[in-house]
Amino acid sequence: MTSGSNAVVEAHGLRKSYKPDITALDGLSFSVAAGSVFALLGPNGAGKTTTVRILTTLSRPDEGSASVAGINVLSQPGLVRSSIGSVSQHSGAMGLLTGHENLTIQGRLYGMRGARLRRRVSDLLDQFGLAEAAKRQARTYSGGMRRRLDIATVLVHRPAVLFLDEPTTGLDPEGRAALWAVLTGLAKAGTTILVTTHYLEEADQYATRIAIVDQGRIVAEGTADELKAGLRGDSVLLEFADSVSAEQFERAVAGIPQVRRATADGNVVRARVPDGPRTLPAVLAAVELAGVPVRSVSVTRPSLDDVYLHHAGHSFGQAERITVS
Amino acid sequence: MSTNDIVESAVGTAEHSGTWPGHGDPAQRTAGTGLAGRPNPGRQVWVILTGRYLRELYRVPVVIFMTLIQPIIWLLLFGALFKRVVEIPGFGAGNYITYLTPGVVIMTAMFSASWTGMAYIEDMRTGVMDRFLTAPVGRGVLTTAALAYQGLTTVLQSTIIIAIGWGIGATFPGGAAGIAALIGVSVLIAVAMAGVSNWFALLTRQREALIGASTTLVLPLTFLSGAFLSLRLVPGWIADVARYNPVNWAASAARLAVEAHPAWATVGAYSGFLALAVVVTAAAATRAFGAYQRSM
Numbered sequence: 291m292t293s294g295s296n297a298v299v300e301a302h303g304l305r306k307s308y309k310p311d312i313t314a315l316d317g318l319s320f321s322v323a324a325g326s327v328f329a330l331l332g333p334n335g336a337g338k339t340t341t342v343r344i345l346t347t348l349s350r351p352d353e354g355s356a357s358v359a360g361i362n363v364l365s366q367p368g369l370v371r372s373s374i375g376s377v378s379q380h381s382g383a384m385g386l387l388t389g390h391e392n393l394t395i396q397g398r399l400y401g402m403r404g405a406r407l408r409r410r411v412s413d414l415l416d417q418f419g420l421a422e423a424a425k426r427q428a429r430t431y432s433g434g435m436r437r438r439l440d441i442a443t444v445l446v447h448r449p450a451v452l453f454l455d456e457p458t459t460g461l462d463p464e465g466r467a468a469l470w471a472v473l474t475g476l477a478k479a480g481t482t483i484l485v486t487t488h489y490l491e492e493a494d495q496y497a498t499r500i501a502i503v504d505q506g507r508i509v510a511e512g513t514a515d516e517l518k519a520g521l522r523g524d525s526v527l528l529e530f531a532d533s534v535s536a537e538q539f540e541r542a543v544a545g546i547p548q549v550r551r552a553t554a555d556g557n558v559v560r561a562r563v564p565d566g567p568r569t570l571p572a573v574l575a576a577v578e579l580a581g582v583p584v585r586s587v588s589v590t591r592p593s594l595d596d597v598y599l600h601h602a603g604h605s606f607g608q609a610e611r612i613t614v615s
Numbered sequence: 616m617s618t619n620d621i622v623e624s625a626v627g628t629a630e631h632s633g634t635w636p637g638h639g640d641p642a643q644r645t646a647g648t649g650l651a652g653r654p655n656p657g658r659q660v661w662v663i664l665t666g667r668y669l670r671e672l673y674r675v676p677v678v679i680f681m682t683l684i685q686p687i688i689w690l691l692l693f694g695a696l697f698k699r700v701v702e703i704p705g706f707g708a709g710n711y712i713t714y715l716t717p718g719v720v721i722m723t724a725m726f727s728a729s730w731t732g733m734a735y736i737e738d739m740r741t742g743v744m745d746r747f748l749t750a751p752v753g754r755g756v757l758t759t760a761a762l763a764y765q766g767l768t769t770v771l772q773s774t775i776i777i778a779i780g781w782g783i784g785a786t787f788p789g790g791a792a793g794i795a796a797l798i799g800v801s802v803l804i805a806v807a808m809a810g811v812s813n814w815f816a817l818l819t820r821q822r823e824a825l826i827g828a829s830t831t832l833v834l835p836l837t838f839l840s841g842a843f844l845s846l847r848l849v850p851g852w853i854a855d856v857a858r859y860n861p862v863n864w865a866a867s868a869a870r871l872a873v874e875a876h877p878a879w880a881t882v883g884a885y886s887g888f889l890a891l892a893v894v895v896t897a898a899a900a901t902r903a904f905g906a907y908q909r910s911m
Contacts, residue, residue, distance in 0.1 A: 346749045349911050371751040380742025386671045398663045399750040427674070443746075 297321040298451055298482040299328070299345060304354035305506075306340055314340040315351065316506035322484055322499070327477045329493040330486045331594070332503035338486035339379065341503070342455045345484070346376040359450050372400065375444030376453040381436050382443070385429030389420050389439050392428055393446055400447035410446055418442040418472075434465040441472060452476065454485045458492060470496045490594040500594070502601055509601035514594060521592040521600055523550075524566030526573065529586045533557045542580035546572050553599070557585075562596070660752055664760030665767070668734065672768065679771075686723040686776045690715065690783065693843060706845050713787075716780030717797055717869035718842030720773045724801040725837065725862060727772060728808035729829035731765050732816025739820055754904040758813065758897055765809040766802045773801040788875035796872035796882060803889035804865035810896025817903035820910075842866040864888050 299322035306315040315337045322328040330338045343349035345356055347367035356363040359373040383392050393411040397403075402410065415421045418438040423431060428439060437457065444452065454473070458466040466489075474496060477483050487493055493500045494514045501511040510517055526549075528539075536554040539561070543549045548569050552561040563569040566589035577584060672678060694712050701711045708714040738744040747757060777794060781787070787794055815828055837843075839856050840863035846854045857863040868885035871878050 343911060348745055348748055349908055368751055371749055374749065376745070376749045378742045378745045380740070380745070382742035382746040384667065384671075384743055385741065386674045387667065391667075391670070395663055395667055396746075396750070399660060399747070399752050401751075 296324045298324045298360075299356075299358050299484055301341065301345065301356045302354050304341065304344060304351045304356065306344070306349070306351045306353075313506055315344075315354075317354070318503070318507055319354075320501045320508050320511060322482060324482050325477055325480050326498035327473060327483045327485065327496060329497035329500045330484065330503050331488070331490065331493045331497075331500050331598075332486075333488055336503040337506040338488075338503055339455055340506075342376070342378075342453050342484070342486060346374060346453050347371055372447075373449060374451045374453060375447070375449035377440045377444055377455065377457055379455050379459065381428075381440055383428040383431075383436060383439050386427055388425050388427055389415060389431070389442075390424040392439060392443055396443045397446040402447060407446075414442040414445060433460055434462070434468075437461060437465065437469060438472075441469070445476075449481070451482045451484070454483070456486055456488070458487065458489065466492065490598070494594045502598055504598075504602040510597060517594065517597045518592040521562070521596055523562050523564040523592070525590045525592055525596050526561050526563055526566055526570065527588045527590070528559045528561075528573075528577070528584055530557045530559070530577075531583045531585050534559055534582060538580075538582070539577070542582065543573055543576045546576060549573060551600075560599075562592075566590075661756045661759040661763060664747075664757065665763045668760070668764035669767070682723070682727050682772060683775060685726065686719050686772075687779060689719045689722070690776070690780060693719075694783065697843070700844065703848060705847050707847065708845070710784065710786065712780060712783055712785045714845075714870070715843065716777065716785040717873060718837075718840075718866050719780070720776050720797060720801050721804055721862065721865045721869050722833070722837045722842055723776055724769045724773060724805040724865075725808050726829075726833050727769065728765050728805040729812050729833050730825075731761060731809035732812035732814075732825050733822065734761065735813055735816040736820060736822050736825065748904070748908070755901050757904070758810070758901045761813055761900075762806045762809050762893075762897060766806050769802045769805040770798055773798045787873045789873045789877050793873035793877060796877070797869045800865050800868045800872065800882075800886060800889065803886060803893060804861065807861060807889060807892040807896050810893065810900045813900040814896065814903045817900065817907040820907070836860060836862040839863070840866045841870070861889060861892050 301321070302319050304315045304318040305313075307313045318337060318341060320328075320330075330341060332338055340349065344351050345358055345363060347363060347370050350364065358370045361369045361373065363370050384395070387395070390411060393414060394407065397407040397411060412421070412424075415424045418441065420435065420439060420442065423435060428436065431439060437460075441454075441457070452473075457473075458469055461469060470492065473483055473485065477498070485497070497514065499511065499513055500517060501508045502517075503509070510520070512520070533556050534554055536552045536559065539552050539554060539559045540549075543552075543561075546569065548563050548565075550562045552559055554560075561573075563573070570587065570589060574584060574587065690712070693715055697711055697715070699711075700706060701708050701714065706714075735744065738747070748754075777785075777787075777797065787797075789796075812825065812829070816825055819825065839853055839860050840846075841857060842862065846857055846863075849857075864885040868882045868889070871885075872882050
């Protein structure tokens with residue numbers, strides 16, 4: 291397949307289902323520009339991992355096509371493997387071997403050897419703060435060290451494209467920030483990075499572009515700002531003393547046409563209005579009139595959560611709960 | 616390490632390597648790593664992966680000890696239990712320990728090899744398998760590495776069992792050549808079994824399934840052979856089944872090889888069959904990677 295102008299990763303109409311009739315991917319398409327950090331954002335079970343497994347040659351789609359670094363993933367998996375580094379959700383480190391051994395073996399799998407490999411391994415151990423632990427077995431590493439080892443390992447052969455599946459899961463906030471700093475640095479240096487996450491804030495803060503995945507499809511794609519701008523308007527969040535249904539709320543504010551898309555969760559109602567600060571007094575007056583006391587109110591610029599709610603038809607947290615239960 | 620450190624590290628990564636790979640041209644990129652833009656030729660890669668297994672064995676030496684306890688028990692227990700079985704007319708051997716030792720060597724080789732797939736299952740659980748499968752390494756290389764490791768450890772294991780057997784009274788009239796052939800046959804049956812084990816591990820991906828298969832397969836196959844008892848003394852149907860049982864090929868070849876005047880033609884024929892079994896099971900194990908990936 292021909293790659294677009296500067297697309298390094300391309301997926302076209304990927305479909306995959308697992309027996310018995312579980313649809314993991316339902317016509318998923320996207321493309322990633324060179325040197326960018328592209329986030330596939332979605333709840334567990336949305337199809338993110340399956341997508342990464344297909345792009346890293348671990349799995350094959352039932353339908354569709356994909357290319358990485360201009361190479362067809364389905365017809366030339368061997369070539370693709372030389373160009374990518376992939377960190378899966380599981381560590382991938384060989385626990386009984388030392389950090390140094392893990393990196394060395396990885397390099398040799400990619401045909402590196404001798405002084406150049408030794409230099410590369412010791413450079414990476416230094417850069418990832420693992421030089422002191424280099425001679426220790428990886429199973430003795432802390433969670434954060436292990437993640438750093440994972441990333442250092444897949445960088446040994448200087449891959450052009452890096453795939454990371456939920457890399458920050460299980461890390462503390464500081465560890466997350468540190469990991470994102472590494473990824474951003476790599477992207478600046480020209481590495482194309484595709485990362486999956488179910489943390490909205492991460493995608494919002496660090497990704498160049500975001501694709502929202504829901505039930506095996508991309509439901510929205512763009513920069514965080516584009517996605518938010520696409521919503522137009524602000525989010526109003528009202529907390530009532532008692533639980534309120536969306537219908538009750540909509541009846542109360544029926545006289546204010548600007549109020550759209552009210553959703554209720556217990557005694558909290560969310561709604562969208564074009565201009566929050568200006569519309570709010572009317573909204574408050576209307577609900578006050580309806581006799582439902584308001585306990586607190588807030589107006590926020592659209593968040594990625596709102597974007598998700600808008601495109602997936604349910605809030606991010608809800609999707610998460612559904613898939614977990 | 617602090618956030619700042621790692622930020623600097625990342626930038627350092629970029630600065631340090633002035634030849635940070637470009638991203639548009641695969642040829643230009645791979646030139647930096649010494650890759651010719653094609654999957655690694657497997658010639659030396661399997662050695663690296665076999666080395667990894669050996670290193671792990673060295674780190675957990677208790678595994679060696681554990682695999683030796685069982686054969687020692689078999690030798691001592693069966694040796695004592697069936698000491699007088701050689702007195703039955705027609706058994707055809709003068710000393711049961713001498714008869715038993717090659718059988719225990721073969722059985723132990725089989726038993727150990729039947730656990731080979733455990734390493735795969737552990738690698739699947741920890742993500743190591745995915746890392747190997749996304750590297751430009753042929754699936755045949757992964758099979759070769761695992762089977763070579765099993766072959767090497769079988770050499771060590773068989774040598775120790777032969778030494779123990781010798782210590783408790785077994786004789787090897789065929790001398791060094793016979794012992795070498797015995798070890799060689801044990802390696803063949805071990806590698807064939809390792810292929811089956813890896814094949815099964817890739818298809819089932821479950822520790823419990825492999826344990827079940829190993830325990831239900833190895834003992835019956837051993838008892839349906841001449842490993843413990845001369846086939847001249849067993850019921851006819853067992854002797855018939857044994858004819859098609861690779862374990863019996865191995866046990867027979869092993870016992871013949873250490874005799875004073877070995878029937879090398881027969882040993883060679885059995886070894887040929889075993890070599891064929893190695894090829895078939897290794898191919899099946901390699902093909903099973905496809906099934907493993909399709910199922911994920």
